[in-house]
Amino acid sequence: MGLAGVRIVLVEPAGPMNVGSIARVMKNFGLHQLVIVNPQCDRLSMEAMKMAVHAKEILESAVVVETLPAALQGCVRVIATTGRVSSWDIPLENPRTALPWLLAEPEKPVALVFGREDRGLSNEELNYAQRFVTIPSNKNYQSLNLATAVAICCYEMAQFIEQPEAQPTLATEIAPWEMREAYYQELEALLLQIGYLYPHTAASRMEKFRQLYNRTQLQTTEVAMLRGILRQVEWALKNARDRENCDS
Structure with missing residues (x-):
């Protein structure tokens, strides 16, 4: 090493x-x-x-x-x-x-x-x-x-x-920095969309999410899974809006 x-x-x-x-x-x-x-x-x-x-x-x-x-x-x-x-x-x-x-x-x-x-x-x-x-x-x-x-x-x-x-005998495969950052950006956008975050407080609330995830030392497969969940939620929200538009 x-x-x-x-x-x-x-x-x-x-x-x-x-x-x-x-x-x-x-x-x-x-x-x-x-x-x-x-x-x-x-x-x-x-x-x-x-x-x-x-x-x-x-x-x-x-x-x-x-x-x-x-x-x-x-x-x-x-x-x-x-x-x-x-x-x-x-x-x-x-x-x-x-x-x-x-x-x-x-x-x-x-x-x-x-x-x-x-x-x-x-x-x-x-x-x-x-x-x-x-x-x-x-x-x-x-x-x-x-x-x-x-x-x-x-x-x-x-x-x-x-x-x-x-020296450590076992190293976990931690997700690359840019992969984690992409997840944080997607999470913030979704939370703003559903009203969990507000623009004027989003930065401070996202700091808490970052601290939480950093403590877990997310691995590549785990970040991929979390991003998949976000995309599925976004897909479900879009479908719900499309159905509402069709019904109206």
Whole structure:
């Protein structure tokens, strides 16, 4: 089991020195896939290259995308890093206990997502992850530098793969990220159609559904079954409307 399939995803990083330092620490621990969402700095600037030292190729080969969903295409497991989320009923885990889950399917692409230096990830962006990591720090000063946070997580993953006895013996085939997202979109549309959701509260209610499903770690066959149920309900609703129109 290696780290080759792990994507380090940075959302709107603003500091070129941070980005360069992240490239360096990625190479230190054997990671090579850097994806940057809507960067607010030049990853190829002199500052970034200077901090990358001998990891300049990671900056040069980094994939730049406009949105977080674009960065997560193809991933089967996604962990987001965050601070305290007081408004969410979600568990925040320690990197040492959560990150091994990210590596349970070594042949599949996975992502570890880091937010902005000043405000982290939004609730909407957190919605795209299945699990959430926070790095414990002194309560008097809990804000960690972005590059430091990446370094801690990379170290924990590297330590884990060097301990074969600690690695999982059975990995579940979790549904790909885009398959889960398609289901969430279809579910929201149907719930709006039948009046269970209202447009002004749909986002907050769907957050609860996402949290519920993320806890179950949906497999591909299970998502396919759930999507089949939605389509059958949509078919039944359409037939009922057609019969009403014919009767009238």
